[in-house]
């Protein structure tokens with residue numbers, strides 16, 4: 001059968017056809033080829049349509065410019081996205097997206113959607129040179145372009161900001177040249193060197209636990225404080241990230257504003273607004289205060305402003321931010337005597353309604369809440385405790401712990417409590433305060449301070465309550481008794497055993513306003 005059909009098939013295929021006299025096998029070959037090409041074309045069409053469908057699923061608003069009001073669009077990128085980072089150590093890394101706390105009380109800053117934020121990465125494209133480009137829109141007029149670095153070459157980023165353009169082909173550096181983050185700037189090392197005279201010694205403002213702080217002036221004459229982190233210390237790099245992510249977007253007139261940061265090679269720097277009137281420690285205990293002591297009104301303004309800054313961290317953000325190192329050197333003062341809380345390096349984000357067990361206890365001796373020091377249990381009430389110590393420091397002009405004083409006065413809380421129980425509130429006042437404050441105002445401030453250092457953290461007021469107590473004018477009639485009662489509680493915070501020993505066979509009775517009196521030391525009365 002095959003012997004017969006083969007020559008027959010050959011004959012048939014070799015016959016000439018009417019199409020240009022071509023042989024049949026040529027026509028068949030052309031048809032098979034054309035069919036194959038058509039098949040490939042259809043397959044590619046199918047793949048493209050599938051890809052489009054998947055994109056429209058992930059980024060629906062790109063294809064739905066006007067979403068129906070009834071349609072809730074949940075973008076892939078969440079509302080909290082505020083920062084994009086490229087890991088300079090990994091040439092192939094994709095931009096990473098971080099979540100940071102969302103301020104509640106600033107609706108105009110609250111991101112409405114990833115679309116409004118302009119954070120949606122556009123599809124990756126091919127550059128003319130064949131390198132992959134990643135474009136990220138970060139605001140109305142801002143776009144960062146990351147060329148993917150090839151194996152041999154350095155990468156860079158171009159930024160288009162309000163007409164400004166920096167070419168991606170500029171000198172090969174390993175990180176973005178200048179970028180406008182959603183909340184601030186990515187500064188280059190070069191820019192910060194230029195601003196600080198090459199990090200000159202005469203530009204050093206001070207040195208803290210995490211690095212040296214320099215004063216700088218940017219090209220546009222903006223004054224800045226550059227904190228150069230010692231990232232060779234394990235903790236500093238971590239603190240850097242915590243600080244950047246936690247406070248980049250936070251805006252409040254009583255909080256020092258982070259303008260941006262620099263991360264080039266091993267360098268890690270934070271760039272802050274420059275606050276130009278020293279810090280509270282310098283005004284209370286340093287040269288600034290000895291030449292021009294702060295008035296009572298200024299001190300009260302500093303207490304109230306600091307309370308407002310802390311209240312914003314605790315009650316105006318979700319998740320809330322616990323400062324963890326409230327102290328006088330972290331309260332900067334501007335020319336209008338407004339306080340600005342600085343140094344969020346110790347800040348740790350907390351989920352609402354729960355305490356956080358920290359990996360290590362941090363903070364500054366003399367300001368640390370007893371429960372925090374003992375257990376590492378941390379919540380915003382630890383800040384309230386430190387704030388209570390700060391009020392005492394501001395009123396008395398004394399350091400929280402001062403070993404140059406007689407033993408009974410070394411600890412500020414103990415000394416202050418003794419002064420209160422001896423009904424000598426006036427003796428607590430910093431003798432350098434030019435004018436004596438009204439007695440009522442002094443007692444109110446002492447009462448609030450003592451409430452803040454209550455040994456029971458649950459009984460400490462929230463910062464919002466603290467502000468209320470300062471602002472309302474209905475200070476309790478029997479204020480003296482309340483102050484001494486709080487003094488008793490404060491004493492227990494530091495010296496629970498000593499208190500019991502001192503009290504010995506103490507007796508107690510109840511006042512008609514519900515307060516309880518305790519007799520100690522053979523007759524001296526503490527109300528509590």
Ligand SMILES: Nc1ncnc2c1ncn2[C@@H]1O[C@H](COP(=O)(O)OP(=O)(O)OP(=O)(O)O)[C@@H](O)[C@H]1O
Nearest residue numbers: 206207208209210213225272273274275279329343
């Ligand atoms: N934004 C700023 N504007 C002006 N001065 C600043 C600014 N930030 C910090 N300083 C000053 O720089 C110095 C060092 O500050 P830094 O916060 O690093 O350390 P610290 O608060 O003294 O100690 P710690 O690191 O233990 O908190 C301080 O004198 C501080 O007042």
